[in-house]
Amino acid sequence: MYVIVVYDVDVKRVARVHRFLRTHLHWRQNSVFEGEVSRAQLYEIKRTLEDIVENGDSVLIYELPDGRFNLHVIGVDKSPAGEII
Template identity: 55%
Template sequence: MYVVIVYDVSVERVNKVKKFLRQHLHWVQNSVFEGEVTRAEFERIKSTLREIIDEDEDSVVIYRLRSRPMRETLGIEKNPLEDII
């Protein structure tokens, strides 16, 4: 499945969340990651994020898609996605 994860977390945890997500997904721009993951990877990502964040203060939104979405960027591409064959 293809996921897009956006987050708004306290400054004390932002680097930990970013570092963790970089291990699994492609960084798109500040607080936004996306990529293809297996069901097991998806569950592991959710579980670890729950351990990192404070659910009373932080917010993580996960969009699950069946396939890679069509993307169009206006302005600067912060970190271009490249197709790997």
């Protein structure tokens, strides 16, 4: 399953969330990660993020089960798709 994770967490937890997500997904740009994961990996990502985030933090996980989506970049593409796939 392809997922996109977007987060807005307190500055005290930004580095921890970033380091964790980098072990499972590709860093797209500030506070945005994406990539292909198994159901077990997605469960681990959700479980770990639930342990990290606190009141006032926000994490959005977009699940794209068939892996098909269109990406439109406006401005600078900091992580071209060729580096991901």
